[in-house]
Each structure stands twice: as C-alpha cells, then as structure tokens.
Amino acid sequence: xxxxxxxxxxxxxxxxxxxxxxxxxxxxxxxxxxxxxxxxxxxxxxxxxxxxxxxxxxxxxxxxxxxxxxxxxxxxxxxxxxxxxxxxxxxxxxxxxxxxxxxxxxxxxxxxxxxxxxxxxxxxxxxxxxxxxxxxxxxxxxxxxxxxxxxxxxxxxxxxxxxxxxxxxxxxxxxxxxxxxxxxxxxxxxxxxxxxxxxx
Numbered sequence: 116x117x118x119x120x121x122x123x124x125x126x127x128x129x130x131x132x133x134x135x136x137x138x139x140x141x142x143x144x145x146x147x148x149x150x151x152x153x154x155x156x157x158x159x160x161x162x163x164x165x166x167x168x169x170x171x172x173x174x175x176x177x178x179x180x181x182x183x184x185x186x187x188x189x190x191x192x193x194x195x196x197x198x199x200x201x202x203x204x205x206x207x208x209x210x211x212x213x214x215x216x217x218x219x220x221x222x223x224x225x226x227x228x229x230x231x232x233x234x235x236x237x238x239x240x241x242x243x244x245x246x247x248x249x250x251x252x253x254x255x256x257x258x259x260x261x262x263x264x265x266x267x268x269x270x271x272x273x274x275x276x277x278x279x280x281x282x283x284x285x286x287x288x289x290x291x292x293x294x295x296x297x298x299x300x301x302x303x304x305x306x307x308x309x310x311x312x313x314x315x
Contacts, residue, residue: 117223118216118239119309122231123246124278125271126257128291128298132246133227135302142219144212146228146236153207154181160207169199205234213239222310232276232284244305245285248292250278 121136121143123129133143153160156179163181167174170189176182190197216224216239228236237243248256250272257268282288287308289301 116217116219117241117309117312119223119225120231120236120240120243121225121227121246122229122243122281123248123291124250124253124275124281125229125268126253126255126260127246127248128256129227129229129246131295131298132244132289132291132302133225135299136225136306138299139303139306141221141223141225141306143225143227144215144219146208146212146226146231146234149211149215150204150208153204153211156180160211162204162207165203166200170196209236212236230275232281237284242286242309243284244287244289245281246289246291246298247278247282247285248290252292 121129121133123132133145137143152158154162154166156163166181166186170186174182174186174189186200190200212226216226226236226240228234231237231240231243253272254265254268257263257271258265261268287305289298289305291298
C-alpha cells in the first residue's frame with residue numbers, strides 16, 4: 116500500500132483537496148482528527164488521564180473532555196509544558212496514524228497533515244503532494260474562514276515551514292489559486308497518475 120502525503124499551509128485548501136480524493140474513493144487519514152481522537156475520554160491511549168494528572172482538573176470541561184483552549188493557553192505560556200505535552204502525544208498520534216493507514220484499502224491511501232514536514236512524517240510516505248497558493252491568497256482565505264486577525268494568521272504561518280521549503284519537498288503540486296472545480300480536475304488527473312504508478 117502506497118501512502119501519499121498531503122500537506123499545505125494554513126488556508127491553502129488542503130482539506131478541500133482531501134475531499135476531492137475521498138470523492139474518488141481514496142481513504143484519507145487526517146492527522147488533525149487522529150490528534151483529537153487520542154485525547155478523547157474513551158480513547159484507549161490513556162492520554163487524557165495523564166494530561167489531567169499533570170495539569171490538574173482545570174484542564175477539563177464540565178463534560179469531562181479536554182478543554183483545548185485552556186490547554187493552548189498553558190502551553191503557549193510555557194515552552195517546557197509544550198515540550199512535555201508533545202513528548203506524550205506525538206508517539207501516540209504517530210502510532211494511531213500508522214495503524215489507521217495500515218488498515219486502508221485501495222490503490223493508495225492519503226496521509227493528510229498540516230505539519231507533515233515539520234513533524235518529519237516523510238519517512239512514512241512514498242510521495243508528497245503539496246497544495247499551494249500565493250501567500251497573499253493564503254492569508255485572505257484563512258482570515259475569512261477562521262475569523263482571525265492578520266496577525267494571528269501570520270503567526271501560524273510563521274510556525275509552519277516556508278512556502279519555498281514545502282515546494283522543494285513536493286513530488287506533486289496542486290495549484291489552488293483558482294476555484295474548487297479547477298482543484299478537483301487537478302486531483303482527478305493526479306489520481307490517475309498515482310494509480311498508474313502503482314501498476315508499473
């Protein structure tokens with residue numbers, strides 16, 4: 116089973132591209148979804164109990180779930196706490212990602228991850244697809260989608276690798292500066308290419 120990585124900066128349309136692959140019958144494992152799953156109260160990972168033991172009950176909502184906003188405040192205020200959390204969660208997320216990818220069926224599977232390069236997940240994929248848009252468009256789309264200020268989006272962009280680094284790592288680039296129809300056409304063409312590669 117070939118694993119194809121799919122990434123792109125904030126506001127690039129990575130999730131829209133993933134939907135296009137799903138529409139073609141390709142299974143997609145989303146790293147963001149897996150990251151949420153491992154801290155669910157009913158997860159077998161035990162991560163939520165460890166986070167609660169470390170940060171205290173204040174980290175939970177009334178429903179007993181992880182209060183993400185509260186956690187974000189705590190780890191952004193203290194780099195050592197962020198390190199502790201990453202050391203706990205990254206191996207669990209990776210383990211779950213790999214298990215889900217292994218269970219996928221079809222000519223290939225997609226690993227969708229916004230921080231694929233930053234978290235060094237390239238070792239698990241055979242090819243990397245980058246969804247690319249000019250930075251000005253990335254900024255305006257992310258601001259209108261998330262209702263965030265330009266400064267907030269710029270700080271998120273600054274925490275991600277640069278556009279030039281992403282493009283240098285890419286095996287395939289999907290240009291998403293047009294509309295969704297144009298993106299879907301590119302995904303369909305790439306899908307054919309990836310299926311043919313599998314046969315050769």
